Amino acid sequence: MKFGIVVFPGSNCDHDAYHATKHVLGQDAEFLWHKDTDLKGADVLMLPGGFSYGDYLRTGAIARFSPIMREVQSFAAKGGPVLGICNGFQILLEAGLIPGAMLRNRGVKFVCQQVHLRVEQTDTPFTCAARKGQVLKMPIAHGEGNYFAEPAVIAKLEANRQVIFRYVTAAGEVTDEANPNGSLAGIAGLCNEARNVVGLMPHPERACESALGSADGLVILESAVQSIKSGVLVARA
Amino acid sequence: MIDPKVLERHGLKPDEYDRIVAFMGRDPNLTELGIFSVMWSEHCSYKSSRVHLKTLPTGGPQVLQGPGENAGAVDIGEGLAAVFKIESHNHPSFIEPYQGAATGVGGIIRDIFTMGARPIALLNSLRFGSLEEPATRRILEGVVAGIAGYGNSIGIPTVGGEIAFEPSYAGNPLVNVFCLGIAKATDIIKGVAEGAGNAVYYVGAKTGRDGIHGATMASAEFDDKSAEKRPAVQVGDPFMEKLLLEACLEVMKTDTLIGIQDMGAAGLTCSTTEMGSRGGAGVEIDVALVPQRETGMTPYEIMLSESQERMLLVVKPGREAEVERIFEKWDLHASRIGKVTTDGLLRVKENGMVVAEIPNRALTDEAPVYERPMSKPEYLAEVQKLDLDALGARDARLRDDNAALLALLGSPAIGSKRWVYRQYDHMVRTNTVNMPGMGAGVVRIKDTDRALAMSVDGNGRYCYLDPRRGAMLAVAEAARNVACAGAKPLAATNCLNFGNPERPGIMWQFGQAVDGIGEACRALDTPITGGNVSLYNETDGQSIYPTPVIGVVGLLEHADRVVSRCFRSAGDAIVLLGEGRGELGGSEYLKVAHGLVQGGPPSLDLKAERALQDLLVELASARLMRSAHDCSDGGLAVTLAECTFDTGGIGADVAIDDVKVAGSADTNRAAALFGESASRVVVSVVPDAAAGVLKRAKAAGVPARVIGQTGGHDLRIAVGGHVAVAVAVSDAERVWSSAVEHYFAKQVA
Amino acid sequence: MRARVFVTLKPSVFDPQGKTIADALHSLGYGGVEDVRQGKYFELDLATTEAAQARTLAAEVADKLLANPVIESYRIEVE
DSSP states (O other): OEEEEEEOTTBOTHHHHHIIIIIISOOEEEEEETTOOOOTTOSEEEEOOBOGGGGOSSTTTTGGGSHHHHHHHHHHHTTOOEEEETHHHHHHHHTTSSSOEEEOOTTOSOEEEEEEEEEOOOOSTTTTTSOTTOEEEEEEEESOOEEEOOHHHHHHHHHTTOEEEEEEOTTSOOOSTTOSSOOGGGEEEEEOTTSOEEEESSOGGGSSBGGGTBOTTHHHHHHHHHHHHTSOOOOOO | OOOHHHHHHTTOOHHHHHHHHHHHTSOOOHHHHHHHHHHTSHHHHOTTTHHHHTTSOOOOTTEEEOBTBSSEEEEEETTEEEEEEEEEOHHHHHHSHHHHHHHHHHHHHHHHHTTTOEEEEEEEEEEESOTTSHHHHHHHHHHHHHHHHHHHHHTOOEEEEEEEEOGGGSSSOEEEEEEEEEEEGGGOOOOOOOSTTOEEEEEESOBOSTTTTHHHHHTSOBOGGGGGGGGGSOOOOHHHHHHHHHHHHHHHHTTOEEEEEEOOTTHHHHHHHHHHHHHTOEEEEEGGGSOBSSSSOOHHHHHHOOOSSEEEEEEOTTOHHHHHHHHHHTTOOOEEEEEEESSOEEEEEETTEEEEEEEHHHHTTTSOOOOOOOOOOTHHHHHTOOOGGGOOOOOTTOOSHHHHHHHHHTSTTTSOOHHHHTTSOOOTTSOEEEOTTSSSEEEEOTTSSOEEEEEEEOOHHHHHHOHHHHHHHHHHHHHHHHHHTTOEEEEEEEEEEOSOTTSHHHHHHHHHHHHHHHHHHHHHTOOEEEEEEEOOOEETTEEOOOEEEEEEEEEESSGGGOOOSSOOSTTOEEEEESOOOOOOTTOHHHHHHHOOOOSOOOOOOHHHHHHHHHHHHHHHHTTOOSEEEEOOTTHHHHHHHHHHTTTTSOOEEEEEOOOOSSSOHHHHHHHHHHOOOSSOEEEEEOGGGHHHHHHHHHHHTOOEEEEEEEOSSEEEEEETTEEEEEEEHHHHHHHHHTTTGGGTOOOOO | OEEEEEEEEOTTSOOHHHHHHHHHHHHTTOTTOOOOOOOEEEEEEOSOOOHHHHHHHHHHHIIIIIOOTTTEEEEEEEO
């Protein structure tokens, strides 16, 4: 199977995503330039982290209009698995593939540190190899990870089980202290209604080798492989 | 006849002007004067420092590129080179902290990728006044935000650094930024213009009026009118630089370039004339072809502009279209602005008319070289005296050694800098093996088993007390930090931050420091591959401490043998390598407990230091060290405490010898605990390995003793048989963690 | 013709930057500044010379790119 990693001007973590999928996971991976419209037969799309267009105007606001995003949208509409990491998640939000928006971290500053996430739902292509309630350690590195949506939208997301990852303590508890950026409801990652598009602020591709601090991120990429290989893309609950 | 006010505004002295006239055979016009003023500024010409820098060791089998290019390079095996340099951006960071620091980062990154290397790591060395001052906090916040803003955006991890606080830097903060990149050893590209008729291209941001006279500003002291100089600071665009970086690296793979150089200080002037000079050629450009973002710019403004994120390229004949196409892919426009000539002149035209014409060599090789007078400053005799028997009582708040240790750990100088480096993305590119705060920064090199360790270190206070020894100690410390990580130190880069060189006392400090660096680099086999000099760091006649900052790069042949400062488990043996002599001169303890900056810095035996560093590399390679951390600010007690932090609470129980340096038992004990004697490392090893480690140390001629073991939840240190320090690790860690943070803590709901 | 677009955070959205600025002003002695909300200001140089057209175009541009409707609202001035 093949991972397609979209590269926007200013993407930085594209190489990290490539390394994780190709060299650590041992899968096929290819870069997809933002001006192209050919997805090169990718089974799974990744929108990586970075500072597309310098984060100018708003994070992800300009990248969402890149030519390739039209293909990403139709791929997603057909049920194709799409993973947005950090800036990739911000682009998915701006593109409307997932509802809500990102604000500046409540501490105003950029934060790079390890955090703990709890897997809330396992019926997505990126969590099917994990256990519900599993706590994963992986790093965040962002200045705008403070998730916001109107209360009605949040209620709907919760009711629909669209919250996929939440910030927790190492013991798995949702506390304010464990929330590194002020995200409403401790939301670290969400999926769309159809459950094939997942976005998260933390970086699983930076947590695939224990020498770098944690290998907990592997399960997210392994889930993608598993869901493609088993042919069962998304188990609708 | 030149108006003396015009000369002064250009930072040129009357005799320098006479030299210009002699070179040109006539009076220079204003554009030519501007060009001379920036190229002959201290910042670009190194006129006060060249005679001294020439004495530094720059060679060695590992050196692929020494000083003279945009950065230095060393062979790291497997056909690869590490390309690195350190640079300062001090004066702009005082005037506009965010952009000053940001553009400093941008500048050093360009110096690396212009050589054909992909930048993979950043370090920074920052110095500020006291955090008690709101002005200092404002500057620190701005500088850190600027470094973060630029480095994070362009996606290069900041993996380490140092921050020091001394009143000496209050009006003259120091911002030194180090960058390292990797290139194929055979693919290193130089900044050279060759081949008559070859096209000269400009690519990157459009030229505006920013930073005109930035080079001359960096060569001037500050006074009350500094606020008016604000327009001279440039605004950085890390997104543009990311595009430039990717596009340039892509172009370089196609072998279409003769040479390339970034436009930094003195912008278009410096890059054209330096490239021409190196190639023994001339460069002719037409400013009308230079992309401009403001209207009505004069040739003077265009040549002196320091707009950021611009590169100058010389393209192989017939390959121009290829180069242009690659840049277009990245939405960049490469503009042909001129050509290489054979007449050795920098010729500037405007719409075909010559507006300036100067021999390249006059601007570069023939720039003035001064042997400025040096004389030992008078303050030294007094300040070097330290009578430990006449110290008097220490600060009343330090009731006992526990309190003294906590005071040191809680001082911003020694305390955790996590509040700062959390703002830097230190993990992007998934290579960082030793995180900031763990010792030297270590990044692995993908597709090899190797890793590189790097550290930047300096101590202005030591250099104030003894510039030569202080500089030697800086080299030793940087190399030692690298060796503690298990890496063999390969080479060094230096950033020399000093006051006004026209004052003989300052020049003496400079000369002494360079001597010290040279001697240490020779002994430790870390040749200088390049660096930077920043002079005139003075405000209203008050100079900073002489502050040479040294960056050392080392090689780990096996990345998995990297070592960090943290104890790994209870029950490990703690070995002290090296010997403490209870030296309190110039120490952090003396300052905190007695309010004194006095005495001489610790002695340094370079042979012993070398033996120690070689031993560390050997022990790491044999996987014998569970952790390693060297002694520096605050001495052994601080080092031991730091080994217990970030471990989940692993304590230590050690016993060290007393020293006899004074009549008072309290002073002796303090000297044993907090003395800053050099060439000491605290290593933890599995108990079974201790004997073997001691044996290897003995064979290497390095003093070594088991002083205790890890375990428990306290740090206990006995001196001469009596417990002097007994603190809970959690208490010590709490104090250390909040040392810097509490100055900035604001809970935003 | 020039259009000015003022983009502001919706009232329900927490503004950490605005709060930081307000705190800074308070510490400088400006207790009289009770709250600060940070927004963005855009100047658009438009080809049209008709005010109505300028307003429509500016609104379209604001809707499409300049403002994120989830968290921001905007108003337009045309001169």
